[in-house]
Amino acid sequence: MRMRMLPANIRVLYFANHGSEPYVQIINVKESKHRQSITSSTEESEPEETDELRPVLRDDSLLLNDHQLETLANHLPARTQGYPWKLVYSTALHGSSLKTLYRNMADLDSPVLLVIKDVHQKVFGAFSSDPFKVSKYCYGTGETFLYTFNPDFKAYRWTEENSYFVRGHSDALQIGGGGTGIGLWLDADLYRGSSSTCATFDNPPLSTQQDFTIQDIEVWTIQNEWRMN
Structure with a gap:
């Protein structure tokens, strides 16, 4: 034959x-x-940016273009790659409220991606290994990082100096700390924010100024298909 x-x-x-x-x-x-x-293997290495890792969005993003989506996807932990992104919070859909942001993530146990656009059209944010919540203590793992597209993409990863990854207060959200500043801070109304160098990530201010005014926010979760609602 x-x-x-x-x-x-x-x-x-x-x-x-x-x-x-x-x-x-x-x-x-x-x-x-x-x-x-x-x-x-989930051993972390600097990923190559290819079209193969462009994420599939279950919802439309008002803040990220295709290039930014690809770039972010290629810098997320290997365990999140290849799975759809689901929008869990958006100021355009849910209003500007940190309380609502926490409430929308109450049932999540998956990592989240925070995307911020300020009034100067700068896009930046954070990837958190844990969903945002109010907590007495800091939480998260070394997968957590800050990033900015101002002007080109740059990710600021854990320096191992401390473990101040994320702390949720009822009136503020804090990502990164130690030294002289907070890596990323948002107020209760998600209207004002600030970003300064912190020991956790050794990052510069993510926007053009340390204090910024928020235009819009999106939070995405990345989960296995069988865990999606």
């Missing part, structure tokens, strides 16, 4: 699980590489 050769860009995957019938799936090489990147 003659064997037909498959094109170079095609891969055949054979699946066999206990208790189920084995099956074959044919995919292209690009998809094969993408799957390998998702299931590979």
